[in-house]
Amino acid sequence: MDKQLIAERFAKARSTYTREARVQQQVAGKMMRILTDVLYSAEHILPETLSARFRHIVEFGCGTGSYSRILLQTLQPDTLLLNDLCREMEECVGELCSAQAIPRKEGSTETEVRFLPGDAESLDFPEYTDLITSCSTLQWFNDPEAFFLRCHHALAKDGILAFSTFGTENMHQIRRLTGHGLDYLPAQRLQQLLAPHFDVLHAEEEIVSLSFTTPQAVLKHLKQTGVTGTEKRIWTRGRLQRFCEEYIRQFTDADGNVTLTYHPIYIIAKNKKPV
Numbered sequence: 001m002d003k004q005l006i007a008e009r010f011a012k013a014r015s016t017y018t019r020e021a022r023v024q025q026q027v028a029g030k031m032m033r034i035l036t037d038v039l040y041s042a043e044h045i046l047p048e049t050l051s052a053r054f055r056h057i058v059e060f061g062c063g064t065g066s067y068s069r070i071l072l073q074t075l076q077p078d079t080l081l082l083n084d085l086c087r088e089m090e091e092c093v094g095e096l097c098s099a100q101a102i103p104r105k106e107g108s109t110e111t112e113v114r115f116l117p118g119d120a121e122s123l124d125f126p127e128y129t130d131l132i133t134s135c136s137t138l139q140w141f142n143d144p145e146a147f148f149l150r151c152h153h154a155l156a157k158d159g160i161l162a163f164s165t166f167g168t169e170n171m172h173q174i175r176r177l178t179g180h181g182l183d184y185l186p187a188q189r190l191q192q193l194l195a196p197h198f199d200v201l202h203a204e205e206e207i208v209s210l211s212f213t214t215p216q217a218v219l220k221h222l223k224q225t226g227v228t229g230t231e232k233r234i235w236t237r238g239r240l241q242r243f244c245e246e247y248i249r250q251f252t253d254a255d256g257n258v259t260l261t262y263h264p265i266y267i268i269a270k271n272k273k274p275v
Helices: 003-020 022-042 047-053 066-075 087-091 144-154 172-178 187-194 215-225 237-250
Strands: 056-060 079-084 112-117 129-135 155-166 198-205 208-212 258-262 264-271
Touching: 003 087, 003 215, 022 047, 022 066, 022 129, 022 155, 022 198, 022 208, 022 264, 047 066, 056 066, 066 079, 066 129, 079 087, 087 112, 129 144, 144 155, 144 187, 172 215, 172 237, 172 258, 187 198, 187 264, 208 215, 215 237, 215 258
Parallel strands: 056 079, 056 129, 079 112, 129 155
Antiparallel strands: 155 264, 198 264, 208 258
């Protein structure tokens, strides 16, 4: 992974990401619903006690803050550390770091929110964190297994690692036509990597298909969400024409639109107690 290139692409897309990243925003909402439902059933936690369960939270890959705002509204922690590879994202979550960002329940203190730029794969998260969480980020990591181990050490003994990422069918149209794309891990493999240090409480996946009027609209969508972070080839006129012709031939739906596939994976895992 060229982390510098990834950061540059997301920095350029930060003003259009919130508008264009429809799937990622849906994933963020579903991630929180899954997390709370799992805790209600597995630990018999009541909604009014969520903030006591998660006093200290780390979100890696916070981006423009769509999931961050859901975290604050729903869980109302004492501290929330927002991390992103792209330093420019601080301006997108700046209002969350102000004391009046999110009103809290009567009698409770305000959440302390701060931003920490850098590569989550090499940063040291605070010890005794109650929840390490993220949406649509882990697919950019070089070594998820090593990252899971670091989360195991940073989390409290009953801490939760909750994340969404993308699976092997994600944007398969782009990979087939360009020969280029991320090496997505299947859900089963992610669970295997987690197993030494976590008990997986929940894992699920889904396929989401978006429709676009033209292949050029697909490329514009990808550029405006910043997910072209590993593509280095130049789009010449000839390459673009061939790409569009093949996209229309292979991926046109019954309505005459072209499709783009997203493959979200959701995992909730509980830190294993030290032996």
